[in-house]
Amino acid sequence: MRRRLFPGGLVLLMAGSALAQAPGDPDSTLPEGVDSSTVADSSAYDDDDPWEGFNRGVFRFNEVIDRNLAKPVARGYNAVTPTPVNTGVSNFFNNLGELNNISNSLFQAKGEAALISTGRFVFNSTFGILGLFDVASYMELPEQEEDFGQTLGYWGVDTGPYLVLPFLGPSTVRDSAGMGVDYFNPDGWDLIESPESYYAIGLYAVDLRASLLSYEDRITGDRYNFIRNTYLQRRNYLVNDGVVENDPFAEQDEDLMLDDF
Template sequence: MLSFTLRSGLAATGLGMALVAAPVWAETEQDPWEGLNRSIFNFNETVDRYAMKPLAQGYRYVTPDIAETGVSNFFENLRDVSNVFNSVLQLKFEAAGKGLARLTFNSTFGLAGFIDVATPMGIEKHSEDFGQTLGYWGVSSGPYLVVPFWGPSTVRDGAALSVDWVTAPVVYVDHVPTRNTLYGLDLLDARSRLLKAEQIISGDRYGFIRDAYLQRREYLINDGAVSVQYDSDF
């Protein structure tokens, strides 16, 4: 498990304050299981409030900034394996080539990925996962779904998690204590990076995170080519 309720919802800070200009989702169509989803959301929020967030705050407090950056770079480098895999499946060969180049340079000159040397070289990162791959080939997202201990998802993205799992290099670490340590450190790193981002949440947290997640997923699947629509009251 890589994060909790805020994980993917707050990844939408890439769209940032543009939420006000994003499409208005039909709740009954996108979220027909809202009652159940809200119950799971509240459970995840409780776990996050009393466990993950305090741990992330402690991690940020005791870890020097340069070490935090190195840890983040390390796990981002590992994720490039999945990025390359899914770029190939989507026939995005240029993106796959860039991902492979990033993985090569960062794993060698970047000392196992702790230093991001690829970005200053002008090799941009493309984030792809199997949920995006399914969306690329026309698989509908299905209803919105909140997964216990995981957070925002959809039926399509939830089903894709198993493929994302087997394409993650950490799962192939044979030494169990090392593998579990890497999982825990990745989780702490991901949660700590959301401490500032979550401050943009306003109003109904559940609705905000749901809409942010769905908008962000549409944005990623369409490579940013998303038409902006407004409701009649905007």
């Protein structure tokens, strides 16, 4: 599921604190056979986090914003919004991100992915009534999730240290630079004119945080480590298009098995 952030006061706090709690779906991004309950205690990514002291401070700040603002609003939104409407809102915003998927696929010379994303945008915008219905998935056109951070990784730019951004949550030096490029990259959001765009962004932020509530019970152990490890694993997974050559979690499991003998 594709998500982006936008500036703008309260909206930035809402969307940013949501992303701060969004390590990705552990079931879909962790290597096969790895129990998500072991992720929080893993030291696999300690070397990628040389600024941990600073990052933990920013993480605690983001947690306060999320706990006192984003999460209560998201819970209220889920309580009053029927499931079909909730799904339609999520589909609409995901469809707006397809143009960014297209451009980054082209930047990475992925012609097939660009065609699939183009097809998704066209079919969902027409037959899916402005993206409210994800008809493209039923047509076996899966989402090609791409952003400029992935594009930089595709062309060999090193990820750099892990970095927790105020309001914006988990990132890396490379992904932070990519986020800035994505913001200025024309996409579906340009089709919404002001002031309507600000209402849409606000709804987007609330819908984003609401969609993450179901993942709360999957976070175990040290919350900071869990989110960091899962975020970095997910980014590695996306940059390599699902091919994880070096699996730090699997390597740790093998070490633990050897220690048992």
